[in-house]
Amino acid sequence: MMATAEHPRRAPSLATEGITKIFGPMYALDKVSMQVEAGSFHALLGENGAGKSTLVKCIMGFYGADAGTVQLNGRPIAVHTPRQAQAHGIGMVYQHFTLVPCLTAAENLVIARSDAPSVLNWRAEKRALESFMDRMPFRVPLDRHVADLSAGEKQKLEILKLLYLDQHFLILDEPTSVMTPGEADEVLTLLRGMAERGEITVLMISHKFREVKAFCDSFTVLRRGRVTGTGDAQSTPVPEMSRMMIGETELRERAPRQSRTEAKPRLALTAVSTEDETGRRVVDDLSLTINAGEIVGIAGVSGNGQSALVEMLSGQRPMTSGQITVDGAPFAPRRADLDRFRVFGLPEEPLRNAAVPRMSVAENMAFRSFDKAPLAGRLGLISAARMRARGEELIRRYNVRTSSADAPIETLSGGNVQRAVLARELSGEVDVLIVANPCFGLDFASVAEIRAQIMDQRNRGAAVLLVSEDLDEILELSDRVAVMSGGRLGPAAPVESTSRDSIGRQMGGH
Amino acid sequence: MTQAELMIVVYALIGGAIRVSTPFLFVALGECLTEKSGRINLGLEGSLILGAMVGYATSFQSGSPWVGVLAAGIAGTCMGAAHGWICKLPKVNDIAVGLAFMSLGTGLAFFFGKPYIQPSAPRLESLPLGGWSQNPQVQQALQVNPLFFVGIALAIAMWWMLANTRAGLTVRMVGDSAASARAMGVSVDLVRLLATAAGGFMAGVGGAFLSLSYPGSWSEGLSSGQGLMAVALVIFSRWNPLRCVLAALLFGAAGALGPALQSIGISYGYHFFNAAPYILTLGIMIASSRSKSAAAEAPRELSIVK
Numbered sequence: 183m184m185a186t187a188e189h190p191r192r193a194p195s196l197a198t199e200g201i202t203k204i205f206g207p208m209y210a211l212d213k214v215s216m217q218v219e220a221g222s223f224h225a226l227l228g229e230n231g232a233g234k235s236t237l238v239k240c241i242m243g244f245y246g247a248d249a250g251t252v253q254l255n256g257r258p259i260a261v262h263t264p265r266q267a268q269a270h271g272i273g274m275v276y277q278h279f280t281l282v283p284c285l286t287a288a289e290n291l292v293i294a295r296s297d298a299p300s301v302l303n304w305r306a307e308k309r310a311l312e313s314f315m316d317r318m319p320f321r322v323p324l325d326r327h328v329a330d331l332s333a334g335e336k337q338k339l340e341i342l343k344l345l346y347l348d349q350h351f352l353i354l355d356e357p358t359s360v361m362t363p364g365e366a367d368e369v370l371t372l373l374r375g376m377a378e379r380g381e382i383t384v385l386m387i388s389h390k391f392r393e394v395k396a397f398c399d400s401f402t403v404l405r406r407g408r409v410t411g412t413g414d415a416q417s418t419p420v421p422e423m424s425r426m427m428i429g430e431t432e433l434r435e436r437a438p439r440q441s442r443t444e445a446k447p448r449l450a451l452t453a454v455s456t457e458d459e460t461g462r463r464v465v466d467d468l469s470l471t472i473n474a475g476e477i478v479g480i481a482g483v484s485g486n487g488q489s490a491l492v493e494m495l496s497g498q499r500p501m502t503s504g505q506i507t508v509d510g511a512p513f514a515p516r517r518a519d520l521d522r523f524r525v526f527g528l529p530e531e532p533l534r535n536a537a538v539p540r541m542s543v544a545e546n547m548a549f550r551s552f553d554k555a556p557l558a559g560r561l562g563l564i565s566a567a568r569m570r571a572r573g574e575e576l577i578r579r580y581n582v583r584t585s586s587a588d589a590p591i592e593t594l595s596g597g598n599v600q601r602a603v604l605a606r607e608l609s610g611e612v613d614v615l616i617v618a619n620p621c622f623g624l625d626f627a628s629v630a631e632i633r634a635q636i637m638d639q640r641n642r643g644a645a646v647l648l649v650s651e652d653l654d655e656i657l658e659l660s661d662r663v664a665v666m667s668g669g670r671l672g673p674a675a676p677v678e679s680t681s682r683d684s685i686g687r688q689m690g691g692h
Numbered sequence: 693m694t695q696a697e698l699m700i701v702v703y704a705l706i707g708g709a710i711r712v713s714t715p716f717l718f719v720a721l722g723e724c725l726t727e728k729s730g731r732i733n734l735g736l737e738g739s740l741i742l743g744a745m746v747g748y749a750t751s752f753q754s755g756s757p758w759v760g761v762l763a764a765g766i767a768g769t770c771m772g773a774a775h776g777w778i779c780k781l782p783k784v785n786d787i788a789v790g791l792a793f794m795s796l797g798t799g800l801a802f803f804f805g806k807p808y809i810q811p812s813a814p815r816l817e818s819l820p821l822g823g824w825s826q827n828p829q830v831q832q833a834l835q836v837n838p839l840f841f842v843g844i845a846l847a848i849a850m851w852w853m854l855a856n857t858r859a860g861l862t863v864r865m866v867g868d869s870a871a872s873a874r875a876m877g878v879s880v881d882l883v884r885l886l887a888t889a890a891g892g893f894m895a896g897v898g899g900a901f902l903s904l905s906y907p908g909s910w911s912e913g914l915s916s917g918q919g920l921m922a923v924a925l926v927i928f929s930r931w932n933p934l935r936c937v938l939a940a941l942l943f944g945a946a947g948a949l950g951p952a953l954q955s956i957g958i959s960y961g962y963h964f965f966n967a968a969p970y971i972l973t974l975g976i977m978i979a980s981s982r983s984k985s986a987a988a989e990a991p992r993e994l995s996i997v998k
Contacts, residue, residue, distance in 0.1 A: 263877075264875065264877075265877045278871075279872075280869075280871070280872045280875045280876075281869075281872060282864070282865045282868045282869045282872050282873075283868055283869060283992060284864055284867075284868040284989075284991065284992070285861065285864060285865065285868070289861055292861070293858065293861040293862065293865060293876070294876055296877075298858045298861075299858065300857055300858045300859065301856060301857050301858075302856050302857060302858065302861075304856065329988075457984075459984065459987050460984045460985070460987050460988035461984030461985070461987075461988075
């Protein structure tokens with residue numbers, strides 16, 4: 183039976199000492215030492231690529247560190263596989279889910295146990311699970327299939343699974359990215375309570391200062407594989423933490439916003455719907471009008487239909503009902519219409535959605551124009567030389583770092599792929615711009631640049647639809663904000679009259 | 693068509709459904725288990741034919757049809773295990789390997805089966821369950837082979853196992869999310885190999901039914917694509933072993949349509965009615981590929997739904 187029941191194991195302390203991990207020529211981690219006290223709620227901060235994930239994967243035994251030790255309760259432990267970490271009571275919630283969609287929540291919990299009996303007595307198991315749930319601070323419906331749970335519920339179930347498996351050192355990798363602010367606060371508050379009672383120790387990877395300030399006691403900052411700071415989360419001011427994260431480079435300024443007076447409707451969606459492969463309506467009767475020279479931000483927890491909406495607008499997913507117009511004329515996301523109405527887009531994960539990874543940078547940059555003058559001749563023959571020259575010009579103008587215009591675009595870093603796609607989409611006249619999570623996974627410098635480009639298009643009169651899971655980005659760029667939840671879109675309100683709280687409430691569907 | 697004729701057709705259909713459905717049922721259960729683990733084994737058609745030949749030969753040599761059934765199952769197991777082993781090699785496509793195994797199984801059966809086309813082996817005796825009725829048609833229809841009941845018991849056992857045992861949950865986990873299974877330390881390849889081997893066993897037993905009960909002799913034209921139609925049948929039954937039973941009965945009834953109509957003298961369109969199972973397969977494939985609820989229940993690791 184479960185060992186969690188009456189005499190909970192005490193929360194352990196964990197320390198890494200001089201962990202070094204080398205990938206090829208690069209030091210992913212360079213002598214990283216971190217101390218997580220027993221019963222503390224410790225934040226691991228850093229930009230994307232700073233080495234946070236590598237560090238926790240070394241602790242979990244996914245990677246063998248090239249040097250250094252991990253100590254649990256002061257004693258060095260050898261962990262070579264996640265199973266061994268589990269045996270030491272160290273568990274991790276990953277950014278991607280490790281739940282099996284076709285099994286119910288209860289089945290997922292039971293099968294995760296290494297001592298699950300070969301014939302399951304479901305009545306006894308259910309009783310044990312119910313009494314486990316009663317001791318837990320939050321619950322998840324046990325009989326529902328995981329595929330039918332919301333992203334936030336799945337994340338809760340992942341955490342419950344660790345507790346169910348009797349793990350007392352919890353590593354959470356950006357656990358709140360798929361939760362509504364309300365859910366995130368609930369879960370973190372309860373975990374913090376358990377930590378305070380000495381039941382668990384939590385190490386949370388995050389880049390949300392608000393959460394760090396509200397829930398963590400201590401923090402460690404990584405930058406380019408090194409520890410650049412550590413301290414008390416409550417007394418250290420946010421600007422200092424962020425300086426530790428990004429170094430001495432200047433914090434970016436907000437993109438300037440020009441005010442506009444006339445409101446001329448440009449992109450109008452009327453009662454549009456679309457379905458996923460199983461026939462569920464993922465965009466449900468959505469109506470929205472965006473004026474010229476305006477950015478409308480769509481906020482929401484990921485998986486509430488935003489991706490489907492963008493896919494529908496870019497022609498990747500059929501529209502089941504409704505109508506789209508641009509300047510009053512009906513629009514369908516076909517190449518001819520995209521050109522005629524000057525509709526451009528920056529989809530999320532551009533390498534997957536807006537580029538052919540193995541084609542060259544120049545070819546990828548020519549996707550919108552290769553069959554038109556000046557790149558194509560009179561007989562429709564494409565000039566490779568002109569395509570290349572055009573590519574080189576764009577590479578210079580948009581500061582894309584690539585070895586050459588002929589390099590496959592998949593060899594570029596994320597920020598540079600985004601810049602290359604940006605160059606293709608924004609180099610001409612733009613009337614409508616559809617943007618989804620444009621800064622996901624990018625470093626600070628690229629973020630500032632890309633947001634400035636989007637704002638520039640708005641200032642020049644484009645109607646911009648911005649879908650983002652980053653609430654700060656929405657609040658910074660948008661003129662109006664609407665929240666998407668369960669495939670439905672709330673009313674678009676001017677950004678001045680909304681607040682983080684009201685948006686958060688709507689994200690939860692209230 | 694008179695009332696009496698209609699009854700004759702109905703009895704013939706019921707009897708035919710029970711007889712013809714048995715090989716469908718075994719192959720479909722085998723395919724169902726294999727697909728639940730995330731692989732498709734199109735080679736079950738080969739396992740079925742090889743099973744038919746090995747079963748017949750063993751029954752002839754040993755004098756016991758049940759030993760033949762066992763030998764057929766073992767032949768199918770070897771085919772399934774080989775499929776499972778080859779598919780775990782990197783970048784191997786299970787569908788292509790399945791097609792190769794279909795040809796291999798058929799080829800082996802024809803090669804080794806030549807000497808057994810003429811001799812007559814002891815067959816599996818059917819149970820006369822129609823003794824309560826005076827009606828000869830009813831008695832004829834209820835000549836039920838014990839393997840039919842074995843198949844139904846197997847379907848129930850499989851359904852129960854998938855829901856109530858650790859092994860069952862592990863198979864479903866592997867078929868639905870290989871990444872999660874690996875994270876829990878389950879060897880995905882091993883589970884799939886075992887599931888494919890067990891599936892092969894069932895297909896082999898289905899083959900033994902063909903040669904030892906109905907039609908009841910070994911010939912090269914014995915199987916008429918039951919192994920391939922089982923794939924459609926599994927999709928139709930949405931990967932549920934219990935629904936496999938109903939689907940197999942439906943396919944069996946479709947297969948019995950031609951002979952049933954002939955028995956009352958309707959012989960025009962005989963070949964057309966004999967093609968009923970194939971037409972049904974085609975219809976089901978079209979309907980189910982459009983069906984969104986089928987898509988929702990498909991194991992997510994299957995190479996065709998990924």
